[in-house]
Amino acid sequence: MFESIASKLRELAKPLLDTTFAVIIGLLIGALLMWLYGYDPWNAYYYLFKGGFGSLKGIFETLSFATPLMLTGITWLVGWKSGIFNIGAEGQMYMGAIGAVWIGGTVALPAGIHVAAATIVGMLFGLLWVLPVAALKVWRGTHEVVTTIMLNWIALFFVRYLIRYQVPMPGRAFRTVPAMETARFPMIFEGTTLTAAVFVAIAFCVGIFIFLWRTRLGYEFRLTGANPEAARYAGIDIRRIIFLNLLIGGLAAGLAGSTQVLGRPPVWGLYETMGGVFMLGYTGIGVAIIGRNHPIGAILAAFFYGGLLHGGTKMMAQAGVSGEMMVAIQGLIILAVALPAILPMIRGKIASWRG
Template structure:
């Protein structure tokens, strides 16, 4: 409920900002007391037009002829959501273990470098090539995340500091490779960019004429895997136990250090899957240093909004994918700055991080303070023999 209400409040604040920056609203505000209806009408047209464009740019465009053309915005939303969900799963899984993984950007970059090198530098049969490229990216992301878990387990190094430093190391290491002939730089080019991915390594499109690729199916499988891992496996039980109270888990016989390493390996692999989707599914013509596109940090927001639960993260990723897809439509159709979408996303994080504020706005009771139903008195009848 807090997550839903946080999104609602953020949309309301976003509507206020859209109206405040609209030229027609500003013009009618000058004679508001003479004709208040003009300003109210301008506000309605501004807000409804902006959010209508957001819907048509992310879900369904009624202005296009035919269902196939009208549904294309939804496929764009799913395409944008694919790496967000993967990276969000990596961040959320670490949250469940009590680790604040803000290194998804570095894990994505290392995975993109590994998957990209296999994608353009190795000759393999079509199906095998894409599988090997995907696995190379996942393994690279897992190893980069595993460094965090290992340092936390062996030395007690705080994962926030380690992940921040590893983000910069990955960023400049990939930048170095992109400027090094024979590494990632395209042969004969002075630009820091890789060659195009080979056709045999590209994730196939799910539907002809749309940008949605098979990476979305892989992300659905990853979501199911994380749900099974956390809720149906003994390892997931250890993850949740350590996340709730590592001292109690240690007393119960759980190897907490081993859990930290295992969790960060899996989390890094999931974040690496986001980088793989970018390289083999979205930017197949070759990638540069900005291949992560801010997804590593947006994943933190997705994990927070999804309450670190697999299907909550999946839904949050779809929402933020809709924001990304519809934001461009809002800007093109209504002239609304795309920065408004970023502000709405930031407000969602703000309200999620402050549940007492949301409860105060909607006058919701604090957890555990509501009236409790009395327990029924159970009587047992004994039959006389």
């Protein structure tokens, strides 16, 4: 019994130690880069981590930044578990955001029902946007990377059209009508942008964990990704798994978009520039990889990345680091943390293709 517990602890400790070592490497490379450009790296890092993790208010704000990243991370990792490269969270998130703001800003409903209805419609919009990807993949064999990239761009310009001509705010056509008070997630901590949307995101991630590791269908998802030939031999309908997999990813991305327009004051609408949602779908891929493509890992990785995003604003304001340098430092840290997880994934895929 004790040997089994010790084995489990060692199994859990290894990725933690690998990640810690990778963070240190990323910080050192970032420090060297800042020093070369005349910045004080220690002062910059002080404000980076103080802003993201140094106070209760900072932690709550970090959680606010992390909320949509948990969900876009789920979109990628669920696909990966079945051997699918779903990089369409960006477009699916745009559609979820416009669906949520449409119901939240133009349809009057009672409190409680309103926020639930707007959230569900946002999720359904994300699901609808992934349907062509699933259909083309299952019945035509079209690679999902091609179709998701194309639909991401289509979603961007389609949503911009809807913002300007279908649900514009009077006198401010570059943004939508704001979500009504009854359609907003309640605030958790005054003075931050954290709302109850974070609980919805965490619950969704936990639900995906239970689904993947505690249900028969979840086992079929994982077996399909690990060994498609074995899955076929076991009688699993691969096309059904792929179709359902993409639909779940669309729901997660649609929920991410909903949380941004209903749960991130003062961003209560959706801007033509896609402020508040832009690039979060792509960022979710990095979050999933850092979290070792595990739903609980995605929660922790999103919290870490959210801290870098929020702390980065403090690093710019207090340490005088330029915005470009701040983004470069964040990228270096994320790349360093992701590498230990990326390399085994690449080796595994190459081995499965050769086999």
